Amino acid sequence: MLTETGKEYLRYVTEAFDILLLGQQNSRHAAAAPRLMLYTLPSLATKWLLPELHNWRACTPDVDLALHGTHAQFDFNTMHADFVICFGEERYAQLEKKFLFHDEVLPVPSPELIACYQGRKLLSKAPLIHLEWVNERRFLPNWRDWFQAKEIEEPEPQPSFIFNLTLLALHAAVAGAGVILGQRNLIANELASGTLVIVDELSLPHSKPNFLAWPQRTLSQPGSRQPIAWPVELAGTDS
Template identity: 30%
Template structure:
């Protein structure tokens, strides 16, 4: 009587073949011969009683039915690889791992991380910038800094701050365009837009800024649109125009004099930024100290 599940080696060969698209690539990744991959694919077909690979011209490809099967198998192997990453991290000597949305890590956390490291000397910290949220079951060994309602999907979360937005530009740009200090003057200047995508339509943009100031700028045609706030800030610091910046992202550049805040008026972000963690995160050495430091750092932001 056959086992309900196919042999693991056959599933591993099938997953690698479907993901990489060729027998030779799967063989190279798994450290076996191409013949071994082909043999395991035949083992899988015999177990399933159906064909999973066919010849598409000169190359092999998954059958339509096998593609659906592969999508589900791949999820399982992704989880296995994630579990291995967590294990390797535990063995690597890294005490703290912090994942976060890229600009929040780059522009807010990283410039002040040395303050924590001065308190907790010799604590290795690994920063991973990623838009995609981690698997809640794999969060146990890390902190996650994220924005908005997605935080509720993770085991534990705490709001850090609700940011504010205001226009900024380079000092040299302001010297050339002193009219940038007023909303009316801004309407005629090069504007740099930030667009996080359709999932974040409530995040303030230039049309919201002008509407709040009671100014009709006409059709807004930005000179550039960036999906990353950090790229828009760099464009503004380079003198390309004016962007609508979040205080947490722009604070360090404002302190350095790379950017100038053009108005004391501000728009509030619709949702807070959060720190999230898993059920076993605080069991890690130094994790609780880092969480306390992070919360205090967020309180110091004048939003």
């Protein structure tokens, strides 16, 4: 039978072996599963990438993906990351890039909101949801642009909702708060499920496309080719 001193010693020995075992497991996992870090806008991460993560795992079972959502410009010289999905390419002019898609917006409300209005009254009387990206607003088509392109008179100002985050604006539209100029690549699931409905096929393109960008050093990382091929395949382009 162990003495109290022996029991105390056994506890420390057991903890030490547990730590060694955990370290061994982590080392094996690190060796078997390279980790790559991808930064992108939260809206793109949530609405465009997350629904396809099962395909990532199916295609790349041996690579860990760390997905970070951010609105900030990323500095690859001072912060650790392997890839970024960026809106436009001017901020990352020195990086390698792949074109992903050039998004467009078109008017989409919820079925519940449509039921409250009739025909053209929907766009002239229903609340409009406005999205204002502080630093990028000039690149995002707004309602005034859409009415001008449609060649119809802009309706009299109505009480509306203004958001600075795409996800907030989309959630508001799904909840029936108003009509949003939804980004086609971000509302695919809502259109498929019927929680948002296209009420006019006139679409306006963003002024800048989205790219996948990475520094040259990223290509030396194990498994780095998969994060390039995956979003390019998802976007449906290899240009």
